[in-house]
Amino acid sequence: MSLSTTPQPGPTRPELLAAMLRIRAYEERIVAFHAAGPFPNVCTSVGQEAAAVGVVSALRTEDQILTNHRSAGHLLARGADPGRMLAEVMGRSTGYCQGRSGTLHISVKELGVVLTSTIVGGELSLAPGVALSRAMLGGEGIVVCFFGDGAACEGIFHESLNLASVWNLPVLYVCENNQWQAFVHRKETMVGDHVAPWAAPYGIDSLTVDGNDVESVRKAALHAAAQVRETRRPFLLEAWTYRQRGHMEPHDQSYVDPAELEAWMAKDPISRLEARLLADGELTTADLEVLHAEARRAIDEAAEFASTSPYPDPSDLAAGVYA
Template identity: 60%
Template sequence: MIEALERMMLIRAHEETAAALQQAGRAPGSCTAIGGEASAVGVVWALGEDDEILTNHRSAGHLLARGADPNRLLAEIMGRQDGYCGGKSGPLHVSASELGVVLTSTIVGGELALATGVALSRRMAGREGVVACFFGDGAACQGRFHESVNLAAVWGLPVLYVCENNHWQAFVHRDETMLVDSIAARAPGYGIEGARVDGTDVIAVHEAARHAIARIAETGRPYLLETVTYRLRGHFEPDDMAYVDPQEHASWAARDPIDLLRNRLVGSGALDRATLDGIEARVARRISMAEAFASASPFPAPEALTTHVYA
């Protein structure tokens, strides 16, 4: 759990740096996932090395939890050639095949439309394991959610559907778009299992994800896991969050997943001040190195326009 805390702090530092670079005019805008670190680490750390991931426009946490190099990730966000996709994807379309991250889709629910096919290809190739598909509560309101989950259930495909319910769908609150409180409660309607878990508690998320993966292996059917969290920054940097209820935001900020885990570890005696200082120093140094690396990386050459594309 101390390692999980450090990874969550690395994700937070990366996201804050990306936002600061945007504000300084050194990087394009991005969709941060500050507040969702426990969901990312808890689920991704439950996956096996050969499992695959499809994610959405708030992907940095999933990528870094999977072991992405902060140097290359920040370089990609800044559009530099040493990034994961040669600077072509920017912050919203990153893929990293060596990590099993098939794609990041900025199209809301786009990853849902593709997860079923990825899982089918794994089964046809005789590969074990699961495909983890991360999406938000906004995507759960779209038709492609129904189509993907229904088809995966009918075909018995090993998809772990992870709805990171952060209460906000761009600039619209979840309460304005759905009349039910739980997305996981829809699972029985597809003949599959589902669960809802506190997305601010990395330990609870991890245990729920491990159980879900085990059930996929046992039943041969997909599983719908809902992690209830909160987006502590705006939809897209920059964003003044003028549309957010200050009291609601404050109540969720008091449940910051990093603070919760840190206090839990300190309270149990598992984490002392010296160890925490060491973690903070390592994280700061790592992100500083990543920013220097990305800033020194050149922009793609003009001839890169015609590479890695389909005609």
């Protein structure tokens, strides 16, 4: 399927890079916290920044997002405060969910982030319901559901796509195919490399894009989102990317073929965009150093905020719990 070439207003290339750098700095701080001492286990998405920034930058404020356990990139790209995110991971009262959700269940209503599901495929089971609500309420807003290649191997993937197609629901399904399903390579669980073709039997259009090229992802996401808005029918976008770290911090990657990891590291999405900007004369080496420093400073401030925030008061334990 050809992509629309109509110019779309949006972030500049340096702004896309800055967004990816902030995500990388946030995740690297998580890694550092683990190395320094006791810290909650977190699933990072190092190496997948282009998929998150490319898709989310193509969305509108009225769109809603359902995401999974590797959600930090989606949240930060949407504009979430890294301080409140870290506070939530640390179980502090200043977190987005007052420390109740941790990283695996976070939601940010004001940003349209309906939920994060730690259950593999859990967000797929809820996407049709959220989209049905959107359809009944009217408007141009769409529902964007992020999931991985592991979730695509679950039965709920097929149930979700089937229902969205039968009911004509405005869902943009985004599969971040990062090659690894926890500790199992996708080649052990899938016949064929890609998830996108699995949409065809349900009458759903699909597209696979280089998930480590933020500009390509954004262009594909703009096209896909526009089609969902116009037709009010689902679309499946597959971002072909790679998870550079273990399934969950602080797991190692002893099970990963070193040659595979090296090959994908050479396709790092941040390094690729930096090289392109330097080659095109859009940024200098000094400019890149400034962007890196700004990203680190923002996360330093976030870490200070989260680390000094109080824990919830025990008297609030039952708040928000209903019988």
